[in-house]
Amino acid sequence: MKRVYVNEKWCLGCHLCEYNCAYANVGGINMYLSLKDKKISPNVRIEEKDNITYAVACRHCSDPICLKSCIAGAISQEDGVIKINKDKCVGCHTCILVCPYGVLHLTDNGVMQKCELCTNNGSKTPACVKGCPNNAIVFMEK
Amino acid sequence: MNYVIIGNSVCGIATVEGIRKLDKKGKITLIGNEKYKAYSRPLISYLIEGKTDLNKINYRSDEFYEENKVHTVFGKKVVKIDNDEKKVVLDNGKEIFFDKLMVATGSKPFIPPIAGYETVKNKTSFMTIDDAKYLMEHIDISKNVLIMGAGLIGLKCAECLLGKVKFISVVDLADRVLPSILKKEEAKSVQDVLEEKGVKFYLENSVASFEKNVAFLKDEQVLPFDILVTAVGVRPNVELVKEIGGVVNRGIVINDKCETSLKDIYAGGDCAETFDISFGDKRVLAILPNAYLEGETAGENMAGGNKTFDNAIPMNSIGFFGFHIISAGTYDGEKIAIEEDGNKRIFYVKDDLLKGYMLIGKVDKAGIYTSLIRNKTKLSTIDFNAIIKEPSLICFDKKRRDEILTN
Numbered sequence: 377m378k379r380v381y382v383n384e385k386w387c388l389g390c391h392l393c394e395y396n397c398a399y400a401n402v403g404g405i406n407m408y409l410s411l412k413d414k415k416i417s418p419n420v421r422i423e424e425k426d427n428i429t430y431a432v433a434c435r436h437c438s439d440p441i442c443l444k445s446c447i448a449g450a451i452s453q454e455d456g457v458i459k460i461n462k463d464k465c466v467g468c469h470t471c472i473l474v475c476p477y478g479v480l481h482l483t484d485n486g487v488m489q490k491c492e493l494c495t496n497n498g499s500k501t502p503a504c505v506k507g508c509p510n511n512a513i514v515f516m517e518k
Numbered sequence: 519m520n521y522v523i524i525g526n527s528v529c530g531i532a533t534v535e536g537i538r539k540l541d542k543k544g545k546i547t548l549i550g551n552e553k554y555k556a557y558s559r560p561l562i563s564y565l566i567e568g569k570t571d572l573n574k575i576n577y578r579s580d581e582f583y584e585e586n587k588v589h590t591v592f593g594k595k596v597v598k599i600d601n602d603e604k605k606v607v608l609d610n611g612k613e614i615f616f617d618k619l620m621v622a623t624g625s626k627p628f629i630p631p632i633a634g635y636e637t638v639k640n641k642t643s644f645m646t647i648d649d650a651k652y653l654m655e656h657i658d659i660s661k662n663v664l665i666m667g668a669g670l671i672g673l674k675c676a677e678c679l680l681g682k683v684k685f686i687s688v689v690d691l692a693d694r695v696l697p698s699i700l701k702k703e704e705a706k707s708v709q710d711v712l713e714e715k716g717v718k719f720y721l722e723n724s725v726a727s728f729e730k731n732v733a734f735l736k737d738e739q740v741l742p743f744d745i746l747v748t749a750v751g752v753r754p755n756v757e758l759v760k761e762i763g764g765v766v767n768r769g770i771v772i773n774d775k776c777e778t779s780l781k782d783i784y785a786g787g788d789c790a791e792t793f794d795i796s797f798g799d800k801r802v803l804a805i806l807p808n809a810y811l812e813g814e815t816a817g818e819n820m821a822g823g824n825k826t827f828d829n830a831i832p833m834n835s836i837g838f839f840g841f842h843i844i845s846a847g848t849y850d851g852e853k854i855a856i857e858e859d860g861n862k863r864i865f866y867v868k869d870d871l872l873k874g875y876m877l878i879g880k881v882d883k884a885g886i887y888t889s890l891i892r893n894k895t896k897l898s899t900i901d902f903n904a905i906i907k908e909p910s911l912i913c914f915d916k917k918r919r920d921e922i923l924t925n
């Protein structure tokens with residue numbers, strides 16, 4: 377399956393992936409109107425220290441511990457993509473307890489959100505990949 | 519191949535999923551003595567709160583059993599295993615034959631021997647959907663509820679009843695709430711949250727006797743109540759295996775392939791004992807992730823696979839009114855405590871390994887810590903001083919980070 381891969385060597389730390397992700401998931405007529413003055417809650421996040429920067433999002437593990445641990449049965453895997461059923465999620469945080477990469481986040485509605493490779497918002501290529509100015513995030517089969 | 523699974527809950531469902539990874543055709547019979555499709559047991563408090571409903575609480579989709587070609591026998595109890603004739607006997611006398619058997623019978627509530635318990639009129643445990651339905655039918659804003667047990671189950675019950683009943687009292691022998699996951703100091707902050715909402719605690723105390731709907735406490739206080747919830751602990755359902763000579767301690771003894779001591783019989787989940795790598799010995803880990811991982815392991819092995827599950831640890835996430843507590847591992851070794859803006863992080867380190875931790879308040883990315891315990895990561899190979907302040911992949915070296923991000 378195609379996954380998102382990150383090469384920290386090329387990451388500029390510009391945080392554009394975070395904005396593109398947030399915008400793809402919020403929608404609207406333009407990014408400025410959708411995100412201006414709002415606290416964004418993207419599914420891909422930049423981690424940085426000293427001169428190192430890179431983006432982290434769900435790895436869509438082939439052995440997904442979040443799915444196996446979810447107390448609500450709200451996480452499933454469809455064609456390799458790990459998805460959260462927000463109707464079933466009760467926000468218990470068990471996925472946060474177990475995800476080794478720290479890629480699940482709480483939404484304002486008290487349920488979890490995560491990268492679903494933009495399969496849930498209509499983009500064919502994940503928005504973080506499409507908008508990365510330096511190809512530090514790629515979408516490919518390995 | 520003819521598979522039979524006893525117990526239609528998380529561990530039983532995971533067994534089906536494990537089997538079906540390797541064997542799409544074999545016959546699977548799943549027997550459960552509850553009359554429902556498998557549901558998320560931990561969600562019964564959310565059901566009372568109204569955060570889920572009788573449909574959404576189902577653990578898998580409506581089509582699950584059909585899609586996985588599972589023959590279901592619900593509302594029937596297995597009363598005997600006959601491993602010589604390779605069959606199980608149901609409470610209606612029916613016999614079902616197997617080649618491989620999974621015992622995923624879970625646990626039952628422990629009812630402490632207390633004088634006069636049988637005279638209590640309205641009482642329940644808090645383990646099943648039927649228990650939740652019982653409470654929903656019996657509570658209203660005029661009722662006083664007494665909960666025995668200030669553990670995870672007792673407190674989740676208290677949380678969901680708040681605002682729906684007149685008064686909630688919680689009695690526990692322990693000197694603190696959530697004794698299985700919190701030390702005294704940390705437990706106080708959780709107790710405060712619940713007390714502020716109106717729960718009254720009677721700790722280091724116990725019910726000496728009941729007389730109808732009145733509890734007489736050890737310290738001579740007298741508590742009248744309308745409904746009693748007993749949540750003082752659970753006991754693994756081991757009898758079926760014990761009766762036929764399978765090795766049983768507190769739980770059914772299994773190896774890392776989830777095989778019992780009896781040929782062709784597997785077990786896992788709340789009814790079994792698991793080797794806890796953070797503790798260094800076997801114990802019952804009555805948590806949902808463990809039930810899944812063992813069911814899956816057993817299922818794959820029953821279907822001829824060669825899967826091991828060898829990094830079990832206790833781990834828990836619990837919250838009250840948006841106040842979260844995450845904990846994992848064993849609290850053994852040097853303690854490192856960090857407090858910041860009312861959030862607490864406590865780590866236990868021994869032999870260059872993270873043995874256990876608890877986060878109270880801010881719990882973001884906690885799984886990075888959990889993975890250090892499960893993977894037995896040598897702390898000298900990471901930037902431990904940075905990671906205890908903020909969990910992040912940046913604390914790993916580049917090689918490890920590349921493995922994660924580019925593989």
Ligand SMILES: Cc1cc2nc3c(=O)[nH]c(=O)nc-3n(C[C@H](O)[C@H](O)[C@H](O)COP(=O)(O)OP(=O)(O)OC[C@H]3O[C@@H](n4cnc5c(N)ncnc54)[C@H](O)[C@@H]3O)c2cc1C
Nearest residue numbers: 525527528529551560595596623624787788804805806809
């Ligand atoms: C209120 C509550 C909250 C919880 N919260 C959490 C949480 O937040 N996180 C967490 O990790 N865990 C939590 N747990 C624990 C979790 O629910 C269990 O660890 C998990 O359900 C274990 O799954 P299991 O399949 O091993 O056993 P169970 O879920 O106990 O299922 C066993 C099934 O087998 C059936 N059975 C038993 N004997 C027989 C027989 N002889 N014949 C036929 N059927 C039989 C039982 O009726 C039952 O349906 C909670 C539990 C409760 C009660």
